[in-house]
Amino acid sequence: TLQNQRSEALYKEALEHIVGGVNSPSRSFKAVGGGAPVFMKRGQGAYFWDEDGNRYIDYLAAYGPIILGHAHPHVTAAICRAAENGTLYGTPTELEIEFARMLKEATPSLDKVRFVNSGTEAVMSTIRVARAYTGRNKIIKFSGCYHGHSDLVLVAAGSGPSTLGIPDSAGIPVSIAHEVITVPYNDLGALDEALARWGQDVAAVMVEPIVGNFGMVMPKPGFLEGLCAAARRNGSLVIYDEVITAFRFHYGTVQTFDGLPSGTDLAAIEPDLTALGKIIGGGLPIGAYGGRKDIMAQVAPLGPAYQAGTMAGNPASISAGIACLQVLQEPGTYARLDQLGAALEAGLADAARKHGIALTINRIRGALSTHFCDHPVTNYEEAQQTDGEQFAQFFRLMLEQGICLAPSKYEAWFTTLAHTEEDIAVTIEAAGRAFAAMAQ
Numbered sequence: 001t002l003q004n005q006r007s008e009a010l011y012k013e014a015l016e017h018i019v020g021g022v023n024s025p026s027r028s029f030k031a032v033g034g035g036a037p038v039f040m041k042r043g044q045g046a047y048f049w050d051e052d053g054n055r056y057i058d059y060l061a062a063y064g065p066i067i068l069g070h071a072h073p074h075v076t077a078a079i080c081r082a083a084e085n086g087t088l089y090g091t092p093t094e095l096e097i098e099f100a101r102m103l104k105e106a107t108p109s110l111d112k113v114r115f116v117n118s119g120t121e122a123v124m125s126t127i128r129v130a131r132a133y134t135g136r137n138k139i140i141k142f143s144g145c146y147h148g149h150s151d152l153v154l155v156a157a158g159s160g161p162s163t164l165g166i167p168d169s170a171g172i173p174v175s176i177a178h179e180v181i182t183v184p185y186n187d188l189g190a191l192d193e194a195l196a197r198w199g200q201d202v203a204a205v206m207v208e209p210i211v212g213n214f215g216m217v218m219p220k221p222g223f224l225e226g227l228c229a230a231a232r233r234n235g236s237l238v239i240y241d242e243v244i245t246a247f248r249f250h251y252g253t254v255q256t257f258d259g260l261p262s263g264t265d266l267a268a269i270e271p272d273l274t275a276l277g278k279i280i281g282g283g284l285p286i287g288a289y290g291g292r293k294d295i296m297a298q299v300a301p302l303g304p305a306y307q308a309g310t311m312a313g314n315p316a317s318i319s320a321g322i323a324c325l326q327v328l329q330e331p332g333t334y335a336r337l338d339q340l341g342a343a344l345e346a347g348l349a350d351a352a353r354k355h356g357i358a359l360t361i362n363r364i365r366g367a368l369s370t371h372f373c374d375h376p377v378t379n380y381e382e383a384q385q386t387d388g389e390q391f392a393q394f395f396r397l398m399l400e401q402g403i404c405l406a407p408s409k410y411e412a413w414f415t416t417l418a419h420t421e422e423d424i425a426v427t428i429e430a431a432g433r434a435f436a437a438m439a440q
């Protein structure tokens with residue numbers, strides 16, 4: 001088995017200085033039985049090397065941004081160039097225009113954009129703008145969708161679809177949670193019920209149009225059309241949180257994706273506002289939001305909704321983002337990610353079947369999620385019912401064989417352009433051994 005003394009020692013030291021030893025709770029191994037997380041030292045292509053010298057095939061991809069693989073030379077060169085010219089100006093730059101143009105070309109609903117520093121900020125800002133535009137305060141969100149850690153969206157469902165939210169974290173006033181209504185994903189009936197009860201106060205319906213936060217979950221046929229129609233009838237805006245999904249499945253967003261359930265009318269699912277992040281930063285911190293011109297005109301300095309940022313639009317993040325999208329624009333990139341994802345899905349499904357392990361795999365192109373259960377996963381409630389103990393066991397068995405997954409049963413696996421067929425084959429063999437051990 002794998003030696004990890006240095007990770008263990010570093011974890012002890014980290015606990016002395018950094019709260020919980022980690023700078024984001026998702027990095028701790030709390031959800032998979034605890035203990036020291038692996039401390040990584042280097043990333044190159046599809047691989048990580050940890051502090052003890054072990055090599056891993058990486059499917060975490062830093063929770064999504066690293067779609068080209070680690071240290072892609074085109075991105076690295078862009079970051080170095082930016083660093084040589086000064087990383088932060090506090091003035092506008094031409095780079096920001098170039099990048100805004102690229103995003104708009106890929107997603108026409110973005111009449112106007114604004115760059116920020118994280119997905120959290122992007123989402124938080126869309127909510128402020130929607131409130132400013134509509135003069136209403138409440139938002140409707142869907143259970144299990146994660147929209148960052150701002151007060152406004154760290155809210156769970158009350159006891160039924162037509163009750164107001166409860167804080168999902170200490171430190172969030174109940175008064176703020178009461179401005180949020182949470183309903184099950186893929187459930188238009190619950191959305192209608194919530195709108196019937198609270199509609200006149202609802203500024204926006206916020207959704208991950210394809211979910212990446214309780215596994216990868218497709219909208220059911222008609223769900224996004226129904227959501228947009230219901231919101232519009234009610235005078236509420238539609239906000240898509242595309243922080244995970246933008247540039248994930250094709251060169252564009254879910255709202256421009258031809259891989260949605262057949263019959264989806266893209267014109268009928270266009271949102272008013274969109275939040276972006278992750279991939280568009282090429283591995284550096286970034287977020288962006290944008291949408292209809294008249295709505296975005298609410299934002300300062302044009303309008304009364306204040307939103308700002310010292311680091312926003314910094315040349316390093318923008319340069320990395322442009323470089324990343326340039327690589328993604330090359331022909332065949334998404335077909336390649338899809339091919340790797342398909343091979344991984346087929347191999348994992350086969351191995352699970354062979355060892356009698358119940359496994360539901362949700363895959364959308366290069367992103368997939370593995371759910372230890374024998375039912376479909378189409379909403380958070382179903383994702384919660386999957387076997388967390390089995391996932392924890394699988395996670396550790398894979399890690400010991402040099403396969404790095406996210407330490408949570410709700411997170412996806414991401415293939416990158418750096419993965420090879422050989423990496424996939426090695427991963428499937430490791431999964432076979434893991435399933436065999438689990439079946440004992």
Ligand code: PMP
Pocket residue numbers: 063117118119120121123146147148149208212213241242243244277278287
């Ligand atoms: N929205 C979605 C859909 C996300 O998945 C995330 C992060 N996982 C966020 C928002 C928050 O982004 P960040 O961590 O960059 O603040």
